[in-house]
Amino acid sequence: MAFDLLDEAGYGRWRDQKLSSRPDDLAELVVEVGDITALTDAEAEALRRQVRRCNMALYVETAPQPDRDDKQAVAALGRRFGLVALDRNHLADDDGITPLAVAAEGPRSRYIPYTERPIAWHTDGYYNPPATRVQGLILHCTRPAAEGGENKLMDPDLLYIQLRERDPELVRALSQPQAMTIPGNDDEGMTRPAMSGPVFFTEEGRLAMRYTARTRSIEWHPEAEAAAAMIRDILQAGGTDIFTGRLQAGWGLLCNNVLHTRERFSDDPARPRLLYRARYHDRIQDS
């Protein structure tokens, strides 16, 4: 068991395999595809190969069908990889796939995702209860911003390795059930109870991570505070495990909910930035 702190040998084998296949830059993860609604077997396998390597792949469409509905295209892409259980939040459209664009007014306009402001490091759905944890994520770009809006990306497995190599106690502190608590909130008639949980945990033998770098409205267990500070330092330092990419029209990220940011952007109101986001309770199928 690689993630058992007592199993040094098992962890060592997993770590070495992981590090030996680590990509040097984001370009290695790019897979050219014709149309995400009609992937060839070779295209699908090429995407899976990158996901097996570092939990994420970037696709670049070269021949998307004109005038198609991008939201349905994203749903079709997800199904191809076993992503079917969509996470529905109260701001998502009914079908669970959310258009991300600047909202000038309405309930969305009060949330950072619907502004031009940057979003700090996180995994999606860190406030979800365990039963509806977000495991798979697709971000599809229909129209990039006039300027900015890059994503920084990091495979959580590599962050785990960095921490465990420094001190296994950091991992132990982050794996306890009370490590990170999101206080409850009341909003638009929706009540969300306080949600405590570990930062690192396993699901079917795979490592998973629940994290936000935001400091407001987050309570860290006293034993996990030092480890949380260490995570912030690692992410801020921007080492070789962190990639930065800017999605262009017809590009997208297919991933097992890796750590990511969204950098600040500025919109051209005539051609506003539009991304579709699909969150799933499933992981990407390996084969």
Ligand SMILES: [Fe+2]
């Ligand atoms: Fe996100």
